[in-house]
């Protein structure tokens with residue numbers, strides 16, 4: 095028996111909203127029915143392209159009976175509030191990265207989804223890339239032997255014009271940080287998805303070339319829970335921008351990735367695999383995102399709804415990258431001190447604290 099595709103609303107029709115629209119239209123079991131943006135022309139233009147309704151009021155979008163799921167594409171510091179509203183309206187949620195910039199808000203969002211019996215799925219489209227899945231399976235399957243190093247370098251470029259393109263960008267209040275919390279969260283999530291959770295970090299975060307209150311460059315030493323060490327680097331001030339690079343080594347092998355391409359696959363006792371060639375991605379151009387990964391996210395959420403099972407990236411799954419980045423900021427504030435994870439948040443405000451006791455981070 096054929097059934098109607100699941101209806102989606104998009105909240106936020108800026109840079110990434112149109113990618114969600116493309117993905118929803120391309121997905122097997124989804125249909126775009128409504129677009130919401132506080133800027134009327136944006137909502138209208140995107141909606142009309144797909145024959146959907148539009149509104150400037152999130153309440154109006156959420157009350158619609160033909161909306162079963164919502165793509166949250168608003169500024170990062172609004173994600174939790176908008177996702178909670180969607181959960182309370184009984185809508186399933188596909189939430190852009192990061193799920194929120196506050197750990198407390200992420201936990202409240204997870205709770206709201208659970209209490210309202212809707213699925214909360216996070217976007218980290220790099221996890222849907224077949225090469226990344228292959229690397230993770232090899233690492234998790236023990237092919238590299240005892241893991242010794244797991245590094246991720248995300249040296250991207252964002253011009254001054256990018257920061258000027260929307261008032262929330264590079265603000266603590268709504269972006270939650272800079273090169274790490276906005277762009278670098280992709281790499282931090284990917285390497286921790288492959289390596290496992292981080293146990294402790296020590297880091298420097300600086301604004302070196304941009305007149306912004308948040309970091310444009312950061313470097314962290316990380317000790318993974320499995321005992322391996324690693325380096326995380328993130329910048330948006332590296333002209334002309336390089337592909338994200340990952341290097342993972344164990345005493346039985348090494349894998350290197352340049353963007354989505356595996357450029358080294360050397361495992362003891364295995365024939366060397368043919369390696370791929372890197373292609374340019376969004377390292378210098380925030381608009382250079384294709385919708386392939388987002389289609390996978392939309393289809394996964396549709397299957398989760400139909401089959402009543404968890405989406406691939408739950409809120410809890412998407413949370414750890416934010417926690418690692420918060421720990422990096424805390425460490426930098428303490429001059430590179432070692433910060434142990436997990437972090438806890440203050441009872442009396444939006445801040446988080448480390449076991450050091452003295453370091454406190456707003457937002």
Ligand SMILES: NC(=O)c1ccc[n+]([C@@H]2O[C@H](COP(=O)([O-])OP(=O)(O)OC[C@H]3O[C@@H](n4cnc5c(N)ncnc54)[C@H](O)[C@@H]3O)[C@@H](O)[C@H]2O)c1
Pocket residue numbers: 105106107108109110111130131132133136150152167168169170171172190191192217219260276383
């Ligand atoms: N997955 C990716 O690769 C990727 C790429 C870009 C952006 N993002 C994420 O997507 C989110 C949005 O980023 P962007 O670059 O599209 O930002 P943007 O500023 O271009 O778009 C955000 C839109 O939200 C609208 N908005 C703000 N408040 C609203 C409200 N209360 N109700 C409805 N609409 C509202 C704004 O008017 C704006 O059009 C961010 O969290 C960012 O991290 C993800």
